[in-house]
Each structure stands twice: as C-alpha cells, then as structure tokens.
Amino acid sequence: MLIEDRLEKIKKIIQENKSVSIETLVARTGVSKDTVRRDLIRLEQDNIIKRTHGGAVFNNRDALIFDxxxxxxxxxxxxxxxxxxxxxxxxxxxxxxxxxxxxxxxxxxxxxxxxxxxxxxxxxxxxxxxxxxxxxxxxxxxxxxxxxxxxxxxxxxxxxxxxxxxxxxxxxxxxxxxxxxxxxxxxxxxxxxxxxxxxxxxxxxxxxxxxxxxxxxxxxxxxxxxxxxxxxxxxxxxxxxxxxxxxxxxxxxxx
CATH class of the missing domain: 3.40.50.1360 (Rossmann fold)
Structure with a gap:
C-alpha cells in the first residue's frame, strides 16, 4: 500500500470511529506500530488528527454530537x-x-x-x-x-x-x-x-x-x-x- 493511500485509510478510520487505538490501526492497515506512529505524527502535523495516549482522535474543533x-x-x-x-x-x-x-x-x-x-x-x-x-x-x-x-x-x-x-x-x-x-x-x-x-x-x-x-x-x-x-x-x-x-x-x- 502506498503511503498516500495508507494515510488516507487511517484518516478515514479515525474520522468514522472518532477515537481509535494504535492496535486497531495496525490490524486495519497491516503495518507495524512504528509505521502507524509515524503516520499519526504526519497527520497531526497536517492538523488532521490529534494523537492521544495509545491512539488518535479526529481533529475537529467542533465537538461531536451523539444521542x-x-x-x-x-x-x-x-x-x-x-x-x-x-x-x-x-x-x-x-x-x-x-x-x-x-x-x-x-x-x-x-x-x-x-x-x-x-x-x-x-x-x-x-x-x-x-x-x-x-x-x-x-x-x-x-x-x-x-x-x-x-x-x-x-x-x-x-x-x-x-x-x-x-x-x-x-x-x-x-x-x-x-x-x-x-x-x-x-x-x-x-x-x-x-x-x-x-x-x-x-x-x-x-x-x-x-x-x-x-x-x-x-x-x-x-x-x-x-x-x-x-x-x-x-x-x-x-x-x-x-x-x-x-x-x-x-x-x-x-x-
């Protein structure tokens, strides 16, 4: 999987799930934890996601609304x-x-x-x-x-x-x-x-x-x-x- 495709997939997973662990991203993308961590750093630098302890959340300044x-x-x-x-x-x-x-x-x-x-x-x-x-x-x-x-x-x-x-x-x-x-x-x-x-x-x-x-x-x-x-x-x-x-x-x- 090309890095651009992988980044897009990770972004979509986080956006759909609101909050995702590194382990989940590893399982969904088939790459190592180190690769996922580097991808998350890159997405955070682009202000797309926000890294958390053990995972990431989508970086939307408008809080999400749930029933x-x-x-x-x-x-x-x-x-x-x-x-x-x-x-x-x-x-x-x-x-x-x-x-x-x-x-x-x-x-x-x-x-x-x-x-x-x-x-x-x-x-x-x-x-x-x-x-x-x-x-x-x-x-x-x-x-x-x-x-x-x-x-x-x-x-x-x-x-x-x-x-x-x-x-x-x-x-x-x-x-x-x-x-x-x-x-x-x-x-x-x-x-x-x-x-x-x-x-x-x-x-x-x-x-x-x-x-x-x-x-x-x-x-x-x-x-x-x-x-x-x-x-x-x-x-x-x-x-x-x-x-x-x-x-x-x-x-x-x-x-």
Whole structure:
C-alpha cells in the first residue's frame, strides 16, 4: 500500500470511529506500530488528527454530537476513571446537582449508598439515584427532551434558582480557554443555571472535549472550580486553568 493511500485509510478510520487505538490501526492497515506512529505524527502535523495516549482522535474543533445511546457507550473505561475521581469529591450528607450527562451518570454508580440530597434534570440519572436508599432525590420539572431524556425550559431554570448546593457535577460537551460550550441552547441554559447554584462546580471532560467548541456558551472557565480529565492538556490550556484558578485532577499520571 502506498503511503498516500495508507494515510488516507487511517484518516478515514479515525474520522468514522472518532477515537481509535494504535492496535486497531495496525490490524486495519497491516503495518507495524512504528509505521502507524509515524503516520499519526504526519497527520497531526497536517492538523488532521490529534494523537492521544495509545491512539488518535479526529481533529475537529467542533465537538461531536451523539444521542443518548451513543453517548452512553462512548469511551466507557475513560468515563469510569473520571467518575471514580469525581465520586471521591462527594462527601456524606452533602447536596449535589447532577446534570444530564452520561459521565455524571457513571459518577452516580460510584457513589453507592452515600447519604446525600440530589437534584437532577435527567430521567436516567434520577432512576440511578433512586437505587440509593440514603439519597433524597428531587427531579426538576420541565419539558422532556425525548432523545436525550432530560428536562429543560423556563420551569426547569426557575426551579433550579431556588436551590443552593454544595457541589454541581457538570458533564462537559466542549471546553477551551474561552469557556464551557454545548451544542443546544435549551440544555445550555439549564447547565448555566446549575453552575450558578453550586459552591463547587466540578467539570468532567475526557481528552476529546478539550480545546473544542460548541454552538452555545454555558459559562466562563473562571466559573469552574475543578476539572477532571484523563490526559494532560496542552500548555496553553494548562496556563488558562492556572490563570482562572481551576484545579486540575488527572486520572493518569502527569507527564
């Protein structure tokens, strides 16, 4: 296979699968790991892909949009590692707002029977929280988004404004030096109000969400207290986190 054909094939595989391991690329192309690594370096230099630990993601600054089923099955091991770190920040007898993200849903599973007061706009997250006998669950009112299974609208925002909680768990669609973004205004307005109601805002974002953007801005970076992710961001983003006093927690060793 000519190098140009191989590069095109690798680019297509990454684009179709969003995130691909080196082992998968080796199996799909029939070349060595060293060859794949060199090809990934070349594609990254052309700003087509972004290399990650053990693989690559397609370099699209617009964050990808998935429905609930797709989101629930994406990067599960990474979600679980981020969820484990987030669960450690939630104390007993605390109050927490849980947004409608599947990463936040993973946190709920890590909390077990921890006593707390929970508020959410997600039907699936409310169902998970209900399994905890020591948890008081408040499901926010509003209009149901039938594909994503969350509640939104003026009624949701108005009710949120009545609460003040210890922590807000915020699943991130896209985050950059310019702030936190999402693809829809209706969900973005709910998340924006959630941010305002918490003493500590804990943002959960795998590496594919960093340095991406979306249609609607949720909040500035300065409104986030903690960011949990699975890979060290680039130097510019690290500098922005420091400038805005955002604590960074990595699920992997900082290198």
């Amino acid at each position: 609930y089923t797709e989101r629930a099955g994406t990067l599960n091991p990474v979600k679980e590692s981020i969820a484990e770190q987030a669960a450690r920040l939630i104390n007993d007898n605390t109050s927490v707002i849980f947004d409608a993200s599947t990463t936040v849903e993973s946190v709920i599973r890590q909390l077990g029977d921890k006593p707390m007061r929970a508020i959410t706009n997600s039907l699936t997250n409310a169902s998970q929280l209900a399994k905890n006998k020591a948890c008081e669950v408040k499901l926010l009112p509003g209009t149901l988004h039938k594909e994503q299974l969350f509640l939104f609208g003026g009624e949701t925002i108005q009710k949120l404004a009545e609460y003040h909680v210890d922590s807000v768990l915020l699943g991130i669609f896209a985050i950059s030096e310019k702030g936190v973004f999402i693809h829809t205004e209706e969900e973005g307005l709910v998340k924006r109000q959630m941010v305002l109601q918490g003493t500590k805002v804990i943002a959960l974002a795998d590496h594919t969400k960093i340095n991406t953007t979306g249609f609607f801005k949720v909040c500035d970076l300065s409104q986030i207290d903690v960011l949990i992710t699975d890979s060290r961001p680039d130097d510019n983003f690290m500098k922005a986190l420091k400038e805005h006093d955002v604590e960074l927690i990595l699920t992997t060793t900082l290198t």
